[in-house]
Amino acid sequence: MLIKLDAGIVSRVLHVANSVYYNKTGERCLAVDEAIGRVGYDQIYEMVSYAASSQLLARPLVVYGIEADELWNFSVAGALAAEAIAGAVGEDRGVAYTVGLLHCVGMVAIEEWAMHHQYSLTLASHGMPEEYTTGERAAMGFTQADIGAALLARWDFPPEMVDPVRYQYAPRECLSHGRMASILHVAKWVRGMACEDGGMPPLPDAGVLRLLEIESGQLVRMAGGIRLKLLTLRHLLESQ
Numbered sequence: 199m200l201i202k203l204d205a206g207i208v209s210r211v212l213h214v215a216n217s218v219y220y221n222k223t224g225e226r227c228l229a230v231d232e233a234i235g236r237v238g239y240d241q242i243y244e245m246v247s248y249a250a251s252s253q254l255l256a257r258p259l260v261v262y263g264i265e266a267d268e269l270w271n272f273s274v275a276g277a278l279a280a281e282a283i284a285g286a287v288g289e290d291r292g293v294a295y296t297v298g299l300l301h302c303v304g305m306v307a308i309e310e311w312a313m314h315h316q317y318s319l320t321l322a323s324h325g326m327p328e329e330y331t332t333g334e335r336a337a338m339g340f341t342q343a344d345i346g347a348a349l350l351a352r353w354d355f356p357p358e359m360v361d362p363v364r365y366q367y368a369p370r371e372c373l374s375h376g377r378m379a380s381i382l383h384v385a386k387w388v389r390g391m392a393c394e395d396g397g398m399p400p401l402p403d404a405g406v407l408r409l410l411e412i413e414s415g416q417l418v419r420m421a422g423g424i425r426l427k428l429l430t431l432r433h434l435l436e437s438q
Contacts, residue, residue, distance in 0.1 A: 255302075259309045261319050262330060269302070271393045271428065276301050278424045279388035283381045283417075287410045290358075290378075297362050297378060298385050304346025304363075308334070326390055326399040327383070331367055343367055369406055380406045384417065391421035392428065 215233035216226055227233045255273045258266045280298030284291045312319040321333040334341045347364030362379040365372035366386065369379035384402045391398065401407070401414050 255299075255306065257306070257309075259305055261309050261312045262305055262321055262323075264305075268393070269305070272302055272389060273299055274431065275389040275392045275424055275428055276382075276385055278427055279385035279392065279420060280381055282420045282424065283385055283388070283410070283412065284378075286416065286420075287377070287381070287412060289381060293358055293378065294381050294385070297359050297382050298389075300346070300350065300359075301363055301366055301382055301386065302342060302346065303349055304342030304344065305330075307345050307349055308338070308342055326387060327367060327402065329367075341367065370403070370409075377410065380409050384410065384412070388417050388421045388424065391418065392424040 214220060215236045220236050221227070227236055256266050256270045258264065259269055264272075277295045277299035280294035280301075281291045284294035316337075319337060321330045321337070323329050324332055331341045331343075343364055343366050347360050350360045350363055358375050358378060361372055361375045362369075362382045365376075365379040366382045369376060369383040372379035383406055387399060387402045398418075402417075407414070
């Protein structure tokens with residue numbers, strides 16, 4: 199198992215398995231397999247993806263005016279939201295989680311490019327659902343979704359993950375994997391509800407909600423649960 203090959207992940211898995219939250223009997227867990235059995239595969243998957251992606255996503259984005267904690271919250275909350283929506287509408291939860299986790303990787307690439315070629319570039323968000331796309335297109339001719347999808351394709355991610363990232367702003371234009379693109383589009387709304395305190399943003403496209411057969415009330419409830427889950431996940435991974 200690849201988990202056993204990474205000392206940092208092993209230590210985190212064992213630490214969480216022996217925490218008060220999971221160690222109900224008081225018996226210390228010393229083996230990775232036992233720890234996985236105690237914590238559960240879903241929680242372990244989230245922990246591993248958290249650790250594996252933190253080097254890429256836990257960083258500030260000066261171009262976007264986003265702090266490192268904000269980017270990380272957006273990424274993980276997006277993953278949890280996409281996973282929850284996929285489960286509710288009968289789509290692959292694992293694919294949705296990964297797509298949600300990496301949906302803003304294009305922003306990281308644009309930040310890197312700007313730091314070397316256009317240091318003065320700053321982009322402003324117009325809120326959901328457009329976010330930064332107007333400024334991105336004006337400055338570069340493409341959006342972070344375009345560059346993010348290109349990166350995932352270059353890294354040999356399958357089309358069922360690449361296409362939803364590319365069409366996250368216009369899911370009904372995605373002819374190949376439209377339902378997953380719609381899940382990501384709606385997950386970003388849930389992400390905003392879970393991570394931001396500015397009130398309820400405009401609801402996602404009504405046609406997208408009808409396609410998924412999901413109601414706004416369900417999304418609001420998901421957002422509350424994801425806010426708590428995000429806090430719990432951070433606590434489990436960062437507690438000493």
